[in-house]
Amino acid sequence: xxxxxxxxxxxxxxxxxxxxxxxxxxxxxxxxxxxxxxxxxxxxxxxxxxxxxxxxxxxxxxxxxxxxxxxxxxxxxxxxxxxxxxxxxxxxxxxxxxxxxxxxxxxxxxxxxxxxxxxxxxxxxxxxxxxxxxxxxxxxxxxxxxxxxxxxxxxxxxxxxxxxxxxxxxxxxxxxxxxxxxxxxxxxxxxxxxxxxxxxxxxxxxxxxxxxxxxxxxxxxxxxxxxxxxxxxxxxxxxxxxxxxxxxxxxxxxxxxxxxxxxxxxxxxxxxxxxxxxxxxxxxxxxxxxxxxxxxxxxxxxxxxxxxx
Numbered sequence: 001x002x003x004x005x006x007x008x009x010x011x012x013x014x015x016x017x018x019x020x021x022x023x024x025x026x027x028x029x030x031x032x033x034x035x036x037x038x039x040x041x042x043x044x045x046x047x048x049x050x051x052x053x054x055x056x057x058x059x060x061x062x063x064x065x066x067x068x069x070x071x072x073x074x075x076x077x078x079x080x081x082x083x084x085x086x087x088x089x090x091x092x093x094x095x096x097x098x099x100x101x102x103x104x105x106x107x108x109x110x111x112x113x114x115x116x117x118x119x120x121x122x123x124x125x126x127x128x129x130x131x132x133x134x135x136x137x138x139x140x141x142x143x144x145x146x147x148x149x150x151x152x153x154x155x156x157x158x159x160x161x162x163x164x165x166x167x168x169x170x171x172x173x174x175x176x177x178x179x180x181x182x183x184x185x186x187x188x189x190x191x192x193x194x195x196x197x198x199x200x201x202x203x204x205x206x207x208x209x210x211x212x213x214x215x216x217x218x219x220x221x222x223x224x225x226x227x228x229x230x231x232x233x234x235x236x237x238x239x240x241x242x243x244x245x246x247x248x249x250x251x252x253x254x255x256x257x258x259x260x261x262x263x264x265x266x267x268x269x270x271x272x273x274x275x276x277x278x279x280x281x282x283x284x285x286x287x288x289x290x291x292x293x294x295x296x297x298x299x300x301x302x303x304x305x306x307x308x309x
Contacts, residue, residue, distance in 0.1 A: 006146075007100040008155035011057045012039050012087060013080015015094040018073065025056070028079035035092075039080070042087040053082040056134030057096055063194070064184070065099050065130045072118075075131065085158065086191045091203040097184070097192055100154030101130055101146075108143040117147055155184065162186035169256065170195075171219045172208045172233045173248030174240075178263045180273045197233050207232030221248035227283060243275040246286035254294065262293035269293075 014032040016024045044052040057078040060066040068075030078096050089095040106117050114132070121128060130148035137144070163186050168176040176187035185194035188209055193199075197206040208220055211231050220226055220234075226245055234241045251259045272278050279286040 002105040003102065003149075004105050005100070005102045005152060007152065008085075008158050009098050009100075010044075010083045010085045010087060010095060011055045011078055011080045011098060012042055012083045012089045012093050012095050013055070013057070013078040014092075015076065015078045015096075017061070017076040018068075025077055025079065028077060029056075032079045032081075036081070038090050039083070039093060042081075042083045042089075044082045044084050051081060051138040054136040054138055055080060055082060055098075056136075057098055058131040058133060059096070060131060063196075063199075067128050067131050072114075072132075088191075089204045093204070094199065095204065097155060097158070097194070098133065099130065099184075100152040101148035102150040102152065103133075103146040103148050105135075106145045106147060108145055113145060117145065121147065121149070159184065159186045159192060162190045162192050166190040169219060169251065169259070171206065171212050173220055173244040173246075173251065174275065175247070175259060175263055178267060178275075208234070219248065219251075220245075221252040226252075240274060240276045242281055242283045242286055243279040245283055246279060246290055247275070249283070249287050250290045250294070254291070258291075258294040262290045265293040265296055 014028045014035075016028050018024065020027075046052055055078070057080065058068060059076050060069055061074070061076060063076070078094060080093070083095070085097070087095065104117070104121075106113060110116075118128075120126075126149055128147065128149070129151050132148070133146040135144045135146055136142070159182075163176070166187050166189050168187055170176055170179075170188050172188075176182055176185065179185065181194055181196075186192040188195050188198060188206055195206055197208070198204055201207065203210075208231055211217075212219060212223075215223070217223060220229070223229070226234075226248055229245075230236060233244055247259055247263075250262065266272075266275075266278055270278050279289055
């Protein structure tokens with residue numbers, strides 16, 4: 001048993017979950033191995049040119065890298081290779097940023113390695129700090145399990161560093177600093193985009209991002225068809241569609257400062273996780289709500305009437 005510290009790192013691989021049925025992990029590995037040439041150039045390497053690691057990365061369904069649920073029987077799995085943080089996953093592959101942890105690195109020497117280690121942790125009052133990760137040493141082919149026993153702040157620092165050089169206004173209209181994913185996502189314009197509409201898309205690109213790129217727009221706020229749009233996050237089954245459209249319209253009509261002021265005031269007045277918990281479902285009423293928040297939130301710095309940017 002070895003205790004090690006590993007900072008946040010990237011894995012690009014084939015993703016699935018226990019919802020895919022029995023044998024899904026082996027199917028993922030078969031697919032990843034048979035198409036490895038597609039990601040070989042993205043793999044992170046040691047100084048001698050060898051691969052840094054092959055990972056069976058795991059997380060719970062909330063994508064917060066907590067232990068698998070229901071007695072470790074339900075969760076998500078990524079069969080892949082360690083890659084550089086800036087790597088972009090090809091179509092059909094997924095990119096995960098695993099948070100930094102202090103791990104117990106356990107050699108896999110028997111089928112019950114996992115159960116024995118969990119028992120050891122319980123007997124020694126050592127809490128499991130996150131999802132267990134499978135690791136294969138490329139040089140030797142040895143298999144290990146990484147049991148996280150303490151968090152470190154490396155992923156949060158990574159995200160903050162990326163945010164400092166990335167525009168925090170998302171394409172769909174949301175402001176990344178005020179998003180419930182802000183702790184783990186640096187925004188849809190960054191190298192660490194954890195937005196669900198990107199991670200769930202086959203090509204890892206949010207449909208709104210793809211649409212704006214095709215039209216040469218910085219964001220949906222520049223599109224004259226935004227009110228009736230049903231692309232990506234604006235789809236009818238998205239409960240946040242009207243709220244994000246309202247933000248985009250406010251940005252279009254009154255500028256970035258209005259959006260920032262409105263969101264700051266909303267978070268000061270209300271305790272909420274998602275924007276749609278506060279804004280009215282009707283777009284026009286939501287825009288009026290935002291304008292009111294902007295007017296009262298900016299005061300000396302900004303007066304919304306007659307100060308559109």
